[in-house]
Amino acid sequence: MSNIQLSKNQKLQLEELSESASELLKHRARLILAYAEGKPTMQAAIEAGISRGRARYWKRQFLANGMGIFNLDSEEDELSGETHQLISSTGPVLISVAKPDQTVDDKTPTHEEVAFPLPQENVGVNADDSLAEAGRKVWLYHFAIMLSHEQGTLLGENIEELHDMRVATRRMRSAFDIFGPAFNPKIMKRYQKGLRNIGGVLGQVRDMDVIVDKGLIYQNKLEEQDRQGIDPLLTAWKETIDAERIKLIKHLQSEAYKRFKQDFNKFLQPPMGIIDLSSSGNETISRIRDIVPILVYSRYAAVKAYETIIPSASITQLHALRIEFKKFRYALEYFKEILNETTSKTINEIKQYQDHLGELHDADVACQLVRVFLKKWEENQTRSPIRERINPEAIVTYLAYLHAERYKLMITFPELWVNFNRTEFRQNLAKTISML
Numbered sequence: 001m002s003n004i005q006l007s008k009n010q011k012l013q014l015e016e017l018s019e020s021a022s023e024l025l026k027h028r029a030r031l032i033l034a035y036a037e038g039k040p041t042m043q044a045a046i047e048a049g050i051s052r053g054r055a056r057y058w059k060r061q062f063l064a065n066g067m068g069i070f071n072l073d074s075e076e077d078e079l080s081g082e083t084h085q086l087i088s089s090t091g092p093v094l095i096s097v098a099k100p101d102q103t104v105d106d107k108t109p110t111h112e113e114v115a116f117p118l119p120q121e122n123v124g125v126n127a128d129d130s131l132a133e134a135g136r137k138v139w140l141y142h143f144a145i146m147l148s149h150e151q152g153t154l155l156g157e158n159i160e161e162l163h164d165m166r167v168a169t170r171r172m173r174s175a176f177d178i179f180g181p182a183f184n185p186k187i188m189k190r191y192q193k194g195l196r197n198i199g200g201v202l203g204q205v206r207d208m209d210v211i212v213d214k215g216l217i218y219q220n221k222l223e224e225q226d227r228q229g230i231d232p233l234l235t236a237w238k239e240t241i242d243a244e245r246i247k248l249i250k251h252l253q254s255e256a257y258k259r260f261k262q263d264f265n266k267f268l269q270p271p272m273g274i275i276d277l278s279s280s281g282n283e284t285i286s287r288i289r290d291i292v293p294i295l296v297y298s299r300y301a302a303v304k305a306y307e308t309i310i311p312s313a314s315i316t317q318l319h320a321l322r323i324e325f326k327k328f329r330y331a332l333e334y335f336k337e338i339l340n341e342t343t344s345k346t347i348n349e350i351k352q353y354q355d356h357l358g359e360l361h362d363a364d365v366a367c368q369l370v371r372v373f374l375k376k377w378e379e380n381q382t383r384s385p386i387r388e389r390i391n392p393e394a395i396v397t398y399l400a401y402l403h404a405e406r407y408k409l410m411i412t413f414p415e416l417w418v419n420f421n422r423t424e425f426r427q428n429l430a431k432t433i434s435m436l
Helices: 008-020 023-036 041-048 052-070 075-079 131-148 150-155 159-182 185-221 224-252 255-267 288-304 307-312 315-334 343-381 393-420 423-432
Strands: 094-097
Touching: 008 023, 008 052, 023 041, 023 052, 041 052, 131 150, 131 159, 131 255, 131 288, 150 159, 150 224, 159 185, 159 315, 185 224, 185 255, 185 343, 185 393, 224 255, 224 343, 224 393, 288 315, 288 423, 307 393, 315 343, 315 393, 343 393, 343 423
Parallel strands: none
Antiparallel strands: none
């Protein structure tokens, strides 16, 4: 956060400059006002319309020289500072270029920078895009969403910020399977690793939070006198979340994560990062209108491949099926803008199957965690005097409840599978790609 504090007079001057000064001074004034409001550098830079590097530079200058940074000797001095371009709502732009002979410190960029993207209403995929260009748009769209939830995730006041950030990373990771062939495999491997690291630390916190939340729901349904019995379990799980959050914060504040964001952002800017397929011996670069039907039906086929094992499927196999449902759904979401209007209906139906299997997976993981807790509980209890040992009945009862939930979700899934297999679903799927 900023350590800039303004006097009433300074604030009034800056507000006036932000409205009536030259463009260059408007940017600086808006930057200092944003910092004074406590906004982080990324957000302050976006509001000012300059790069993060220049934002940090002018913050240091203001702390050293105060309002003196707004004194320009001549119009020539004003033009020699740095080139600014406002960030529009249509996407990322190049926003600062320092002159080669400009004197800057080692933290001030001396090369062209790329602004981080802002969330957009649509992905912007067109039917005539190449596979590489469509992939770039998809990644850029979800990358912007991921970044928009970063500060909220760090604050930890609203767990949905973390959830949304994790979902964005999942969609980007899944997109590698579809769009990866259009790019250099070595480059893809590097960015996949970066996203996998982010998703890992986010997932550890989110998964435990979901399990704790369900535990609290169960606890609140109990009679008041029985609720305390489950407290030791929930307390232990919350301590796990706290420990995982420390790892998460450490990662999001690490230099490795910052480098990943900068590198991935540059990779996603047109035309940077795009690898011409012809350079690797493939002379054909198809439009996605010609590729999407294959991609969608290959995802559908991956789900259908589980049909023969549904009657005897293990929980592990059902979890793998859930992942295939998710990939199938994401494939449709990536291309939703160029598909038939029935696509949303198909996506929502797939989500129902995915969610059912997700609930099953959560119940199974919770069963495992409770068993681990009870084992440690028993070990700890044997070290205590007999009279001080605590009855684990409430936690054992909760384990039985989780087993029952897992069983119910498991035996009811074959009914959902029958629904998925119906002719209407196949017809709706065919309609989704009929526009191509």
